[in-house]
Amino acid sequence: MERRRLRSIVACACALAAVPALPATDSKAEREVRALSAQEVQAFLGRDRDKLAALWADEFVVTNPLNQLVDKRQVLGMIDSGMLVITSFTRQVELARVYGDMVILIGSEDCVWGGKMPMAGKPSHLRFTAMWMKRSGRWQEVVRHANIVPPRQ
16 A cells, blocks of 8 residues: 555656646745755754654655665654764755645755764765645645765765
8 A cells, every 4th residue: 555655656746747847936835845844954953753753744755865765654763763863964955846736856965974874973965856745734745765976986
């Protein structure tokens, strides 16, 4: 059932990619989601599990920098266990597209991992894509992909 829901969300995102986005003006939806994205960064830095849980939809899934597909429950478990800790975190949203009740953010992040992460104490540069949906008047993140950009050789 979970995989079917994920496939539906990804199929929807692909279909929406063919639909023209709203004009590049700074829309209310874009401003709201950018603000929530900034709150997500602060919640990670403050290890605010409850804030993150509120920002993420129940069906939230992420392909994380450890190359794992995990759901909301698993990510919160990683936070609870001390595995997922971020000691420094900046996010630059480079592109925002509004598709009705969906906003897609694309950009880059710089972080330093902490806790029990395999890269604890080391900085990483990431690329991310995040999909936010508005339901019952409330924006929540439903899908995220983040990968570590390998250092230049």
